[in-house]
Amino acid sequence: MISVSDVNLTFETNDGPVNALRSVSLEVNEGDFVSFIGPSGCGKTTLLRVIAALETPTDGKVIVNNMTPDEARKAREYGYVFQAAGLYPWRTVSGNIKLPLEIMGYSASEKEDRTRKVIDLVELKGFEKKFPWQLSGGMQQRASIARALAFDANILLMDEPFGALDEIVRDRLNGELLNLWGRTDKTICFVTHSIPEAVFLSTKIVVMSPRPGRITDVIESPLPKNRDLNIRDSQEFIKIAQRVREGLKAGQTEDVF
Amino acid sequence: MKTSYLANKFIPVSTIVILIGIFWYLVAVPMNSDKVSRQFKNLPTGEHILKCWSLKKPKLPTPHQIITEMVNTIFFKKISSKRSLVYHGWITLQATLAGFFLGTLLGILLALGIVHNKAMDLSVMPWVIASQTIPILAIAPMIIVVMNSVGVTGLLPKAIISMYLSFFPVVVGMVKGLRSPDQIQLDQMKTWSASSNQILWYLRFPSSLPFLFASLKVGVAASLVGAIVGELPSGAIAGLGARMLAGTYYGQTIMIWSALFAAAFIAAFLVFTIDFLQKITLKKMAIIR
Numbered sequence: 134m135i136s137v138s139d140v141n142l143t144f145e146t147n148d149g150p151v152n153a154l155r156s157v158s159l160e161v162n163e164g165d166f167v168s169f170i171g172p173s174g175c176g177k178t179t180l181l182r183v184i185a186a187l188e189t190p191t192d193g194k195v196i197v198n199n200m201t202p203d204e205a206r207k208a209r210e211y212g213y214v215f216q217a218a219g220l221y222p223w224r225t226v227s228g229n230i231k232l233p234l235e236i237m238g239y240s241a242s243e244k245e246d247r248t249r250k251v252i253d254l255v256e257l258k259g260f261e262k263k264f265p266w267q268l269s270g271g272m273q274q275r276a277s278i279a280r281a282l283a284f285d286a287n288i289l290l291m292d293e294p295f296g297a298l299d300e301i302v303r304d305r306l307n308g309e310l311l312n313l314w315g316r317t318d319k320t321i322c323f324v325t326h327s328i329p330e331a332v333f334l335s336t337k338i339v340v341m342s343p344r345p346g347r348i349t350d351v352i353e354s355p356l357p358k359n360r361d362l363n364i365r366d367s368q369e370f371i372k373i374a375q376r377v378r379e380g381l382k383a384g385q386t387e388d389v390f
Numbered sequence: 391m392k393t394s395y396l397a398n399k400f401i402p403v404s405t406i407v408i409l410i411g412i413f414w415y416l417v418a419v420p421m422n423s424d425k426v427s428r429q430f431k432n433l434p435t436g437e438h439i440l441k442c443w444s445l446k447k448p449k450l451p452t453p454h455q456i457i458t459e460m461v462n463t464i465f466f467k468k469i470s471s472k473r474s475l476v477y478h479g480w481i482t483l484q485a486t487l488a489g490f491f492l493g494t495l496l497g498i499l500l501a502l503g504i505v506h507n508k509a510m511d512l513s514v515m516p517w518v519i520a521s522q523t524i525p526i527l528a529i530a531p532m533i534i535v536v537m538n539s540v541g542v543t544g545l546l547p548k549a550i551i552s553m554y555l556s557f558f559p560v561v562v563g564m565v566k567g568l569r570s571p572d573q574i575q576l577d578q579m580k581t582w583s584a585s586s587n588q589i590l591w592y593l594r595f596p597s598s599l600p601f602l603f604a605s606l607k608v609g610v611a612a613s614l615v616g617a618i619v620g621e622l623p624s625g626a627i628a629g630l631g632a633r634m635l636a637g638t639y640y641g642q643t644i645m646i647w648s649a650l651f652a653a654a655f656i657a658a659f660l661v662f663t664i665d666f667l668q669k670i671t672l673k674k675m676a677i678i679r
Binding site (some may be wrong): 236 | 580677
């Protein structure tokens with residue numbers, strides 16, 4: 134589905150070159166829920182942007198749905214959810230969800246159908262005619278997810294979508310996201326800096342370290358696909374969280390030198 | 391709500407108007423005193439001051455003289471008459487609106503070019519800024535004369551001068567406005583593989599509207615100045631500028647001041663109209679609430 138092999142990315146900055154990604158290799162299979170976790174500067178967002186063709190790697194090979202990332206972008210193979218909801222203030226919730234559909238030239242009836250479907254999916258029914266400022270932060274982010282789902286790409290890339298929300302809302306949205314993932318058969322790549330979030334959501338956890346940005350551990354989660362929030366108290370969950378924490382720590386000690 | 395309107399708008403504004411009025415009448419006395427002394431010998435002080443406020447050709451006419459002149463020339467002259475301020479105001483307003491329209495169009499087109507074309511981005515802006523450093527009073531007669539020599543007279547040369555002044559705020563505001571979407575919004579468009587026309591239409595243009603309206607308010611006032619300046623050197627016989635010029639020839643200060651006030655009222659009317667359009671548009675777009 135997504136294959137990243139030996140990717141390097143160096144940004145030229147005023148303070149000299151910055152190694153954002155070094156020798157990053159990764160396989161994401163269809164239906165996976167993959168989390169990228171690591172401290173800031175570890176390249177997790179950059180990796181997601183490389184997959185989305187928003188950044189071009191210095192060298193290495195990336196394949197998305199048997200295409201180059203840029204071909205995949207043009208073929209609208211993925212939906213991308215940004216850190217900020219980025220809703221257009223002059224459009225209602227349904228207007229915002231229709232925006233990518235308008236750009237992609239869907240027919241009017243198709244737009245209506247798809248909008249209704251994804252509004253149901255993210256549980257925003259009754260809020261179609263509201264403007265973004267009338268919604269809470271959590272609801273705005275749900276609308277933003279609905280917008281990324283509207284054109285039914287089979288890959289969903291999410292860059293810390295719940296980072297700005299409080300923990301209670303975040304827990305609820307995490308539950309809803311898992312539910313949504315279970316009902317559709319999307320492949321999800323999810324950037325986060327929260328260990329419980331990563332462990333709770335993922336089938337595969339990619340632990341990353343900064344300077345240079347690299348992968349230090351890839352954990353295949355043994356947790357069942359159907360899970361609820363209570364699983365966070367189970368032995369298995371705690372064990373995976375520990376391994377993630379150790380992976381993060383290992384990256385840090387190397388950093389001292 | 392009502393009291394806050396009184397406290398926030400009406401009382402402060404009318405206080406300033408009254409203060410300016412008092413100051414005006416006070417200053418009118420020393421300004422016109424010489425002329426009164428020459429015409430009337432040995433008047434008692436009270437009558438001397440009253441005369442200072444009611445001369446036929448004073449150095450500084452008083453507000454009530456200007457208002458009387460304006461009421462006479464606006465309401466009690468046929469609007470087709472050369473003595474009607476409505477007639478002159480309408481001539482100037484036409485040139486203003488034509489120039490404002492052309493200037494807005496030119497400004498938006500230049501801004502679109504600057505935002506979409508790297509070469510224009512690097513080359514056009516310095517010229518736009520340079521154009522505004524040339525004093526309009528120097529260039530206005532040349533535009534009139536050149537256009538006159540190719541047989542273009544009347545409204546168009548004035549409109550060109552108006553355009554010259556009004557396109558500038560529109561370019562500056564629109565460039566800023568079209569560039570106001572943040573990186574996330576532009577990246578988002580890219581993930582949808584949107585064309586640059588779609589980005590312009592769905593994102594850049596709506597985002598630029600608050601900037602556009604702010605520019606239009608400055609631009610429309612500049613347009614009016616341009617139209618009046620265009621009437622000064624051209625030997626024009628109609629328009630508020632021509633009216634002011636005629637006033638200076640014949641020492642008709644009251645006429646100059648009433649043309650000046652008419653221009654100020656027209657400018658205020660135009661700016662408030664755009665302000666009103668801005669409020670309803672942005673409210674409709676839910677940008678302001």
